[in-house]
Amino acid sequence: MAFQFNGTTVETDEEGYIQDISLWSPELAEALAKDENIEMSDDHWEVVNFLRNYYEEYQIAPAVRVLIKAIKKSLGPDKGNSKYLYELFPYGPAKQACKIAGLPKPTGCI
Amino acid sequence: MLHTVNKSPFERNTLRSCLRLAQKGSAVLLMEDGVYAALSGTAVSDEIADRMDDLSFYVLGPDIAARGLSESPLIGGVQVVDYGGFVDLVVEHEASNAWL
Amino acid sequence: MSDEMGYEGEVVKRFMYVNRKAPYGTIYALENLETVLIAAAFDQDVSVVFVDDGVYQLKKGQDTKEIGMKNFSPTFRALDDYDVEKLYVEKESLEARGLTAEELVVPVEVVSTEDLREIMAQQDVVLSC
Numbered sequence: 321m322a323f324q325f326n327g328t329t330v331e332t333d334e335e336g337y338i339q340d341i342s343l344w345s346p347e348l349a350e351a352l353a354k355d356e357n358i359e360m361s362d363d364h365w366e367v368v369n370f371l372r373n374y375y376e377e378y379q380i381a382p383a384v385r386v387l388i389k390a391i392k393k394s395l396g397p398d399k400g401n402s403k404y405l406y407e408l409f410p411y412g413p414a415k416q417a418c419k420i421a422g423l424p425k426p427t428g429c430i
Numbered sequence: 431m432l433h434t435v436n437k438s439p440f441e442r443n444t445l446r447s448c449l450r451l452a453q454k455g456s457a458v459l460l461m462e463d464g465v466y467a468a469l470s471g472t473a474v475s476d477e478i479a480d481r482m483d484d485l486s487f488y489v490l491g492p493d494i495a496a497r498g499l500s501e502s503p504l505i506g507g508v509q510v511v512d513y514g515g516f517v518d519l520v521v522e523h524e525a526s527n528a529w530l
Numbered sequence: 531m532s533d534e535m536g537y538e539g540e541v542v543k544r545f546m547y548v549n550r551k552a553p554y555g556t557i558y559a560l561e562n563l564e565t566v567l568i569a570a571a572f573d574q575d576v577s578v579v580f581v582d583d584g585v586y587q588l589k590k591g592q593d594t595k596e597i598g599m600k601n602f603s604p605t606f607r608a609l610d611d612y613d614v615e616k617l618y619v620e621k622e623s624l625e626a627r628g629l630t631a632e633e634l635v636v637p638v639e640v641v642s643t644e645d646l647r648e649i650m651a652q653q654d655v656v657l658s659c
Contacts, residue, residue, distance in 0.1 A: 378608035379600065383571040415625045427567040431651060447550060447582055450622075450643055453651040527548075527656040530559075 325351060337419050344422030352420045356411070364408055366395070371421040378407075381423040384414035432523035436462035436530070439474040449477060454484040459511070459519055461490040468494070470503045474530045482507045490516060538622030544575045546650060548658040553603070554594065557657045559587050560602050565657070567605075571610035577616035577653075578609070579646065580638070583622045588619070588634040606636045620646050 322331045325348055331339040336427070338344065349368060353360045360368075370391060374382055383389060384402075392400020399405075405413035414426040433452050439445040445460075445467050452458060460468045467474055469487040478487060487508045494500055494510065504510070511519065520526055547566050553559045570576050580588060581658050587603065594601040609617065615640040624640060625629070641649070650656060 370638075377604060378611075379602055379604045380567070380608055382611065383567070384607070385571065390611055427564055427571075431656070442549075443582060451581070451620075451647055453647040454653075470572060525654060525656055527650070527658055529550075530659045 322371075333425075335419075335425065337425050338422050341422050341424075349420050349422065352422075356409075356416050356420065358409065358416065358420070361408075364417075364420075365412065366399070367405065367408060367417050368421045370395070371417055371423060375421070375423050377409070379419045381421075381426040382414065383426050384412060387414050387417075431456045432519050432526045433458045434456055434526065434528045435464040435467065436528070438463040439467040439472075439477075445474065448527075448529045449481055449485075452481075452485055457488060457519060457523060459488045459490065459516065460508075461493050461516075465489050465493045465497065465499065467469045468504050468508045469499065470505045475505050478505050478508070488515070488519060505529065540573065541572065542575050543654040544652065545569050546577045546578070546579060546653040546656045548579045548581065548650075548656060550586055550658060552583040552586040553592070554597065554599055557649070559584070560600070562657075563602060563605060566609070566614065567612055570609070573613075574650040576614045577618065577649070578614060579618045579620070581620040581646070583627075585619055585623050585629060585634075588636065589629065590633050590635050592635075594603060603635050609636070617618050618646060618649065624647075632640045 321334060321336075324328050324330070328343065330343055330348070334341060338352075350360055353364070360363065371381065371387070374390060388400055388402055388405060390403070409416040418424070418426055431453070432454055433448050435445050435448050435458065437444040441463070445464065448458060466472070467478060468487070469475065487505070488511050489504065489508050491510045491512050547562055549559060549562055551558045566576060566578055588606060589603070592601050592603045616635060618641050619631070619634070619638045621640050621642050631638060
């Protein structure tokens with residue numbers, strides 16, 4: 321699958337994850353979020369940026385349990401819990417936020 | 431534990447690693463290209479013969495036959511099993527480790 | 531077998547993943563690592579072993595830019611987040627390749643062949659590649 325964005329063809333897999341991470345931009349993230357019916361707030365961006373940094377450091381998109389634990393460690397328990405993250409990303413923080421962050425589907429998500 | 435080795439000992443180090451890490455009392459089944467290790471008089475025969483006291487060795491007959499080795503002498507103590515015997519070995523042991 | 535119950539009453543088994551191959555010549559190493567992460571995400575008792583050329587997977591300083599493959603060595607550092615804390619490297623394999631534990635990307639437990647035999651024999655499932 322593919323869609324046009326600012327004159328570039330962006331290929332995605334059948335679940336909507338973009339194939340080429342280098343095509344990602346904040347504008348593309350806004351568009352991907354809109355597809356998920358998510359209006360990007362600062363709180364959303366904090367999680368998306370966290371995921372991008374995690375990927376940069378470890379070369380993987382973390383499973384949801386791991387994401388929650390890592391956010392708790394760096395941003396505190398108010399944000400590192402599933403209630404907070406599911407409110408931001410109702411269809412799953414790892415899945416939806418990873419898609420918006422331009423990362424592959426999290427390893428360990430079946 | 432049942433260890434299975436399916437690579438030729440002359441091409442890969444799989445057999446050697448298996449023998450190094452197999453604990454006393456384990457079974458080793460040689461299959462596919464691993465059956466070449468069961469033959470006597472090769473450069474690796476002694477490595478198996480040396481472990482005959484603490485490991486039990488099996489070789490898969492159909493793989494021996496397929497390679498024209500049915501008449502070739504095996505290392506003393508290596509037991510030939512058919513597919514049914516292979517299944518029995520898997521059932522008898524709590525865990526299997528396929529050395530690939 | 532000594533299955534114990536994990537949280538929510540699920541059965542936890544001891545899974546050992548044995549890495550024996552160098553990282554980029556074949557796909558085995560990367561695939562095995564992904565399997566480890568999946569098993570860990572299911573809260574299994576996972577240990578990871580590096581023997582033979584598998585120890586090369588952990589060598590520091592990997593840079594794959596010019597071979598067009600993903601450098602997955604940083605992912606070993608995420609294993610701790612996945613609660614995979616048992617990483618064993620066989621001393622003999624390390625020494626045979628002129629490596630030391632200081633040259634590896636993660637802290638590991640360097641064990642003798644005899645110790646590794648023991649640990650392997652205690653597993654419910656052993657997956658080698």
